[in-house]
Amino acid sequence: MTHRQVYPPIRLKTHGLACGRGETVLAGDIDLDLAGGTGLVLRGANGVGKSTLLLTLAGLLAPLAGHIELIGHDAEDGPALHHCGHRNAVRPRLSVKDTLTFWAAINGAHGLAIDAALDRVGLGMAAKLDAGYLSAGQGRRLALARLLVSPRPLWLLDEPGAALDTQGQALLADLLASHLQQGGLAILASHDPVEVAGFSVLTLGERP
Structure with a gap:
C-alpha cells in the first residue's frame, strides 16, 4: 500500500458477463479482472451496451448471463460504489x-x-x-x-466529461488520478480521451 492509499485492496471480476435490455443482449462474454488503483474506459458506438454494462455492474440491471464479484470490500464500510449516469x-x-x-x-x-x-x-x-x-x-x-x-472505492461514470470545457476535463483527469492513487477503481464510458495513467480501454462491439 502506498502512503496515499485510503481504500482496502479491492478487485472487480466478471465471468462470462452478458448484459442487455429485456432479453436482448447488447454486450456479452465480458471477462474483467481489475484491481484497485486501475481504471477502464469503455468505448464503442452508440447502442453497443456501454451504459447498460455500467448499470449492470452497479446492480441496477440484472446480468443476462455470467456473474460479477467485488472482492475486498467490507459491507460494514458502507456502499461500495457510485454510479453517475x-x-x-x-x-x-x-x-x-x-x-x-x-x-x-x-x-x-x-x-x-x-x-x-x-x-x-x-x-x-x-x-x-x-x-x-x-x-x-x-x-x-x-x-x-x-x-x-x-x-466510495468503485466509480462507475457514464460520459463524465460531457459538457466539460478544457479546464473541466483537466479537473476530471485530476480527480480520476487521485482516486486511483488512493486505491480506488474507476470504470467509465467515454468518447473523450482519458489522459490518466493506469487506465486501459475496452471497446465494445468489436468483432474478433
Missing part, C-alpha cells in the same frame, strides 16, 4: 450547496466538507446560486462533487 440529478430550485448537502445526507458525508468539495470542483463562488442557473458543464462539476463528499 447521463443526468446530473440536480434540482433546479435548490441552491448548489443545498443540492450537494442533500446528496451527502443520502450517501453519507465522510469525505470532503461541502464547501471544500465545491471549491475543489470550481463551484465555491456559486454555492448560493440556484442549481437551475448552472451551465451544463457546471452541472457536471456539481455531480462530480458528490464523489468527493461521499468517498
Whole structure:
C-alpha cells in the first residue's frame, strides 16, 4: 500500500458477463479482472451496451448471463460504489450547496466538507446560486462533487466529461488520478480521451 492509499485492496471480476435490455443482449462474454488503483474506459458506438454494462455492474440491471464479484470490500464500510449516469440529478430550485448537502445526507458525508468539495470542483463562488442557473458543464462539476463528499472505492461514470470545457476535463483527469492513487477503481464510458495513467480501454462491439 502506498502512503496515499485510503481504500482496502479491492478487485472487480466478471465471468462470462452478458448484459442487455429485456432479453436482448447488447454486450456479452465480458471477462474483467481489475484491481484497485486501475481504471477502464469503455468505448464503442452508440447502442453497443456501454451504459447498460455500467448499470449492470452497479446492480441496477440484472446480468443476462455470467456473474460479477467485488472482492475486498467490507459491507460494514458502507456502499461500495457510485454510479453517475447521463443526468446530473440536480434540482433546479435548490441552491448548489443545498443540492450537494442533500446528496451527502443520502450517501453519507465522510469525505470532503461541502464547501471544500465545491471549491475543489470550481463551484465555491456559486454555492448560493440556484442549481437551475448552472451551465451544463457546471452541472457536471456539481455531480462530480458528490464523489468527493461521499468517498466510495468503485466509480462507475457514464460520459463524465460531457459538457466539460478544457479546464473541466483537466479537473476530471485530476480527480480520476487521485482516486486511483488512493486505491480506488474507476470504470467509465467515454468518447473523450482519458489522459490518466493506469487506465486501459475496452471497446465494445468489436468483432474478433
